[in-house]
Amino acid sequence: MRRRTLLAVGLSIPVPLLERVDDMLALPPPPGPPAGPGQIKELLAAARRQYNASALTALVAALPGLVATARDTAERSNTPAALQALAACYDLATDTLNKIGRKQAARITADRAVGCAERSGDPVAMGASARALGMMLRTEGRHPIALRVFRQAIDRLDATGLRTPAQTSVAMRLLCAEAYTAAWAGDRTGALDGIGEAERAAQRLERLTARPGAAGPFVALYRVDVHYALGDAGTALHAAGHLREGMFPTPERRARFHTDLARAWWQWGKPEETAKALLSAHRQAPAEVADRPSIRRIADELAARHARVPGVQELAAALSPGHLPPA
Numbered sequence: 001m002r003r004r005t006l007l008a009v010g011l012s013i014p015v016p017l018l019e020r021v022d023d024m025l026a027l028p029p030p031p032g033p034p035a036g037p038g039q040i041k042e043l044l045a046a047a048r049r050q051y052n053a054s055a056l057t058a059l060v061a062a063l064p065g066l067v068a069t070a071r072d073t074a075e076r077s078n079t080p081a082a083l084q085a086l087a088a089c090y091d092l093a094t095d096t097l098n099k100i101g102r103k104q105a106a107r108i109t110a111d112r113a114v115g116c117a118e119r120s121g122d123p124v125a126m127g128a129s130a131r132a133l134g135m136m137l138r139t140e141g142r143h144p145i146a147l148r149v150f151r152q153a154i155d156r157l158d159a160t161g162l163r164t165p166a167q168t169s170v171a172m173r174l175l176c177a178e179a180y181t182a183a184w185a186g187d188r189t190g191a192l193d194g195i196g197e198a199e200r201a202a203q204r205l206e207r208l209t210a211r212p213g214a215a216g217p218f219v220a221l222y223r224v225d226v227h228y229a230l231g232d233a234g235t236a237l238h239a240a241g242h243l244r245e246g247m248f249p250t251p252e253r254r255a256r257f258h259t260d261l262a263r264a265w266w267q268w269g270k271p272e273e274t275a276k277a278l279l280s281a282h283r284q285a286p287a288e289v290a291d292r293p294s295i296r297r298i299a300d301e302l303a304a305r306h307a308r309v310p311g312v313q314e315l316a317a318a319l320s321p322g323h324l325p326p327a
Contacts, residue, residue, distance in 0.1 A: 017061050034072065037073070070085050088128065114126075114133050123157050131150070143184060157170060179194030201219075233265070245284070252285055275309060
């Protein structure tokens with residue numbers, strides 16, 4: 001039964017890798033040689049590059065060692081910097097495990113991230129981990145408590161004056177997550193007000209970093225998601241009208257742009273447009289279609305219900321086991 005359950009998620013990720021992550025959460029593996037802060041930073045940066053490239057199999061394989069090394073360093077030094085790094089490792093694990101449908105494991109890593117971040121005392125680390133925890137609470141349907149988690153973290157960051165890019169970036173991401181959660185809770189006013197606040201935070205971040213246009217597309221895609229969550233596919237697609245693939249800096253974000261459009265097209269009952277968007281996502285990052293259960297489910301339903309629609313057979317062929325590219 002456990003093997004069948006694991007096969008239902010992370011569809012192209014080998015079962016032993018998923019089991020290693022589960023085992024790591026129950027009993028952390030022994031760490032390797034002691035690592036310094038610089039080494040942890042490099043390991044975390046490498047793992048983030050894997051996430052940004054949607055190299056999910058490689059990332060899942062790396063997570064147990066990354067967490068074990070960061071945990072050992074934090075236990076040895078007990079410094080705020082080491083605790084922040086460990087919290088960031090757990091945050092990345094949460095995003096990865098949630099993406100591939102490992103919800104229970106992701107909830108565990110989110111809880112651990114919050115604990116480490118709180119011990120560090122850093123509002124940025126606490127904000128990042130609150131975003132991860134709130135995300136998991138939202139997936140459980142616990143919208144009121146998720147919104148409280150987001151708001152508490154936003155208020156804590158606001159109290160800093162949002163003087164640094166790091167503070168402003170995390171606040172912006174929290175505001176996006178809060179708006180999206182409000183939409184799923186059916187609070188249309190709260191969702192639209194919240195995404196407007198996130199857009200203002202993106203403008204502030206672009207001023208702080210002197211990078212016009214760098215943050216806006218991230219929030220704009222969340223506006224698309226807010227309308228999708230409110231059940232308004234037409235408005236979601238209209239909101240995406242000015243967005244283009246090239247506005248997003250990584251394969252993961254470019255594929256996410258297309259999968260978010262695919263969700264809206266599917267909600268609107270447009271199978272041909274859905275298939276086209278999923279093929280575009282697959283070209284950018286195959287794992288974003290193959291290994292995200294919610295997106296793979298749409299692809300499978302397309303094949304089952306709309307086999308003759310243009311693009312559907314091409315998509316099905318791209319997702320067949322013999323055609324999945326190595327991650």
